Amino acid sequence: MSIRRRERRQGQAVLRGRFVPETTHDQRLLDRRRSADWLHMDPWRVMRIQAEFVEGFGALAELPPAVTVFGSARTPRDSAEYELGVRLGRALAEAGYAVITGGGPGCMEAANKGAREAGGISVGLGIELPFEQAMNEYVDIGVEFRYFFVRKTMFVKYACGFVALPGGFGTLDELFEALTLVQTGKVTSFPVVLLGTSYWGGLVDWVKGTLAVEGKISPQDVDLISLTDDVDEAVQIIVDADRAHRERREGGWSVRRNGSGGDGED
Template structure:
């Protein structure tokens, strides 16, 4: 019977379902996924598309969950990567890492230099578990040598989840925009009760005092936050107090 196709080839359908996706008319793809996979002449641009990125994101979650699932109770420590070794701030990071390890916590940092390195160093020297969660950046940073377990992530949001999911609390030393980002994300998660029983300590009254004053005198005073939100964190200059707050509020 005449088909209007003298070569006997099937015409592309006007509608095609690919799992949950429905394509019609000129949005129907002329080739299948298998064809594009097996055709060596096919362009490689598809590996940079969003569906492929989803697989990369998925793989980062799997690696993170698989690697960190059996961590002992842990505390995430944040602070500046620019803090120089040998400075009082660096030595505070070392003492804090050591104190947390002696209290039975693993120490999780961003894995970089500065305060992160200091906290990892203190934990390692005290015989504790030292963890570094790095991030791919335009400038090479790498994981510091005091990390026992290290993961490097492509995506900030995957890394952020690991900091919270596998920690019982945050200690935030003086730092820059990245430190502020982690601090306010943690405060938001506690405020909205996405996480519970999660102590947050700001270490360094001189450094954080101005921010705390602004929160009280501007944010709360103008009704943008509740006065009770100021109790979501503790402010201290004492390493032993910071460790004690972590142990008490984390239920240890």
């Protein structure tokens, strides 16, 4: 005869035997004598993560087409790279795009400044860091995040392309995550432009001469990267890809509306 162990359901989980807690969630919630340790437990973090997604989606949902610009926070204001960022932000705004950055100083500030001065929408998505990094003064819409992965989602979800100015580990992290999303088809028609041939040229050569040659990526993956020194060319790459994507989407919608190639109207 089998002995039935104690069992308790907790949402989607089933706990049995010694894993059944002595108190319920309601008891622990209503017990005023408990410590505040629960604030730092993983289940509560899930709620914070959810809240960050909701906050980000709510703040950015009505943005016009946007381009995310990456780049170093350490770029001096009197440098050629900073001026390049200003010109890029201005050109993107004049082409009708909102400009999204990490909201910090350096190249991020430069792109926000250019967009703001051109009358465009300037967005900053900040991140909580061990050292203080305030939102730059040229941001019109700013959202601060605790979690990098939530912030990265916002960089991608509300942009139709990326432009990377010279930057460090953070820029490289965002750059290769973007390339991975494009390579694996998680995002489509999503141009990735590197602005600054003298800075990025060695990296692109390594991608072509090592990764592709040794079969670590497919030969066509090299074409996911565009490299230029020309701000106008960088913006045109974005515009062309965006236009092609819209035409394909509208063509597909027309086919579905006419009843061919689909199961009926969406």
